[in-house]
Amino acid sequence: MKKILTTPLSDEDIRDLHIGDVVYLTGRLVTCRDVAHRRLIELKRSLPVDLDRLAILHAGPIVRPLPDDRFEMVSIGPTTSMRMEKFEREFIRQTGVKMIIGKGGMGPETVAGCQEFTAVHAVFPGGCAVLAATQVEEIEGAEWRDLGMPETLWINRVKAFGPLIISIDSHGNNLFADNKATYNERKIPIVERISEQVRFIS
């Protein structure tokens, strides 16, 4: 059975999550990527959306404008989360955001932020942009539109958005860091073995 979390997210919801868990999200999900992070942290501008206990998505969607200042979500795949690593700890502290969704892993600063302020990072499968778009029920608002389509803060009402794979939990664990260590360990004997079979210069 699908485990579905609903916003606003409580600290208890978050503490229940561990790396490798698969969950789905219902409620409010706001896109937030490079420039939004930079404006809040470096330029010290306050965000036009209250993210307390909500979730953000690292993504630059394709959105189709509809009449009466409404919008349709066409395609919304996650973008590489690591680009936000230098801002994320402080971002979590200032906004009270509980779930950060993106692609690939994040680093030690985000791990520290998640542990300190009880938050998680989760992965939505990359390249699955139409699947994600079908899980957006409505775009409820759009802020900082001056940033252009990819960087605008799109406020989405989502239903069972996922699968979301927990990659950093609030207990100090980092799935991608663990995986990378395993891959690098496995690599050494494999490269040695192949090397013996490719001595074509002799």
Added chain:
Amino acid sequence: MDTVSVKPSPAETLTDVMARFTAYIGKRLPNDVSDKLAQLRAKETKALAKTVYDSMAENQEAAKRLNRPSCQDTGIIQYFIKAGAKFPLLGELEDILRDATLAATKAGPLRHNAVETFDEKNTGTNTGRSIPWLDWEIVPDDDGATIDVYMAGGGCTLPGAAKVLMPGEGYEGVTKFVFDVITSYGVNACPPLLVGVGVSSSAEMAARLSKKAILREVGSHNANPNAAKMETLLEDGLNEIGIGPQGLSGNSSVMGVNIENSARHPSTIGVAVSTGCWAHRRGRIRINADLSYDILSHKDAVL
């Protein structure tokens, strides 16, 4: 009121075909790639990896049903052309493919991905200086043209790397280079990847061949027996690492490893890696002299 119907010129006809084909490949994966993904999905045993494969399959279904680009990053558009020396539109082909990119950008729609370097402005058209990127080969005594269209997305372009090794490092050095690139940068490039390896003389020769390698079919092999053996060794070895879909661990890491090669200088081994993500959006079309065409990469495709 009388309407005058004007027959489109040959260049307009081909522009229209290439525009529609370019938009099409953003929505449907080529047969070799979707077959391989189905195989990897079927033999996957890890629950997390299965969940991801299921999402991929669902996404491709939704893209087909809703007629939308399957991934929001529709890449930099690249055309790899094998043109017959007697192809009637040889001289016009560059303009035709640029116009086709412009038209596909509107029709797709394709995301605006061409940023002029140094000016650092997005042109908003997917065209710019040398973009779409064209790669030419001229085939003597042929009057048709075979064109590969490739959408080079950001994620799968990032791992690209080339290096010139000393011969003392040998193919052992080539092996290490491939593994280092894939374990360091392949994890975030939306695996399972199609890995292209160029083995040549200088950096740019190897780089071009590594990209040509990922245009070759999944499961095909280099004609040289040693190169083919190395393809299999690298594929099996990378799979043993178990990077899995999206780098989340699984039974495999790659859809395959394709090697393209040339002769080299005695003092150098040029090696390069290019990667294609699981959503490896490429298509091959054969244009005949009379501008009739056959789509070779997607069976039952209708433009």
